[in-house]
Amino acid sequence: MSAKSDIDLLRSSVREFSEKVLMPVAKKIDAENFISEDILNQVANMGYFALRVPDKYGGPNLSTLESAIVVEELARASGAVAIMATVSGTMVAYPLVHYASEELKEEYLGRLSKGKIGAFALSEPCCGSDAANITTKAEIDGNDYVINGRKTWITNSTYADFFLVAARTGKQEDRHKGITIFVVDNKDCIEKSKLDMMGYRGSGTSELLFKDCRVPKENIVGEVNNGFKIIIDGLNEGRIITASTGLGIMQAAFDESLNYAKIRETMGKPIIEHEMVQSMIADMKVKLEASRLLIYNAAQKIDNNEIDYPMWSSIAKYATAKWGVDVVRLAMQVEGGFGYSKESNVERYYRDIKMIEIGDGTNEIQKLVISRSLAGKITSPRLKH
Missing domain, CATH: 2.40.110.10 (Butyryl-CoA Dehydrogenase, subunit A, domain 2)
Known part of the structure; x- marks a missing residue:
């Protein structure tokens, strides 16, 4: 896929699946801390646990950008499913694609393409x-x-x-x-x-x-x-896709709080007409769209194997983590007491989004990578084949 129409088609397909299959069970998954075999099989059948697996091994052969979009849309419904796809489909598949022997690729990339989870x-x-x-x-x-x-x-x-x-x-x-x-x-x-x-x-x-x-x-x-180089390369890829789970959560929180602000009334009018709420909504929108641009830009740099992609991966991860927590916090603030209750999805988004500041390298580690990259000490670690 490369044309904008193909990207739009991919996004539409994942969104339809997420809204039909995942949204109805997302709260149950969170409450029970478990995903049923039926749901896992449906996710696997869509190829979401094998995002980066080449078609040679039966996979969807998605780029980093396309993988980011898939995970973003999954996360709008379920952060748990999205992070599972992130790990299996990219952080496991990507190192195998770039560093494993042909025998290992055929065996384990083949397993991912058949619905197994790594x-x-x-x-x-x-x-x-x-x-x-x-x-x-x-x-x-x-x-x-x-x-x-x-x-x-x-x-x-x-x-x-x-x-x-x-x-x-x-x-x-x-x-x-x-x-x-x-x-x-x-x-x-x-x-x-x-x-x-x-x-x-x-x-x-x-x-x-x-x-x-x-x-x-x-x-x-x-x-x-020589495994540490593989770890770092996998993390550079994985950070973008992990950030994409944050992006999907941000989008879901923004959408829910915006809709709430349009129907919730105080002082005789919808709260969206109050300037303080308008200020929060605007702040959320800016941070949401800025995060999206940074993630997509970094993903394309990885796909092009640009020498400075590790820095841009960390920039996108750091910004999305920091702004993501801000956006979901503001979404809860807009919804007030309702947002603080488990009746609202925002309560779950608030717990999920925090991991973006920790997993695949904390915010503090991302700043270290950025500064060391600017000093010329970090460039693309990918081996040439």
């Missing part, structure tokens, strides 16, 4: 922002590596068919130079403990304990001890 096991209790300090170990044993360690805050874990796992194959003091990425099938050596998160409830976020998980050497993605 998860990216990176964060650990010791190491969120400091990914170079991970302690999960992978030790060579014959033709296999044996993985032991703990991962946490891993989205999709409950439903995942396989994991991309970042593990230490070098010494701890090697930091980023001693990390390797493995594809690990879901099996009994992985113990899962589901987490009760504030937002994006239902996305299968869990803690994982790897106990002597044997993985064949052939399941290494890229090269031994």
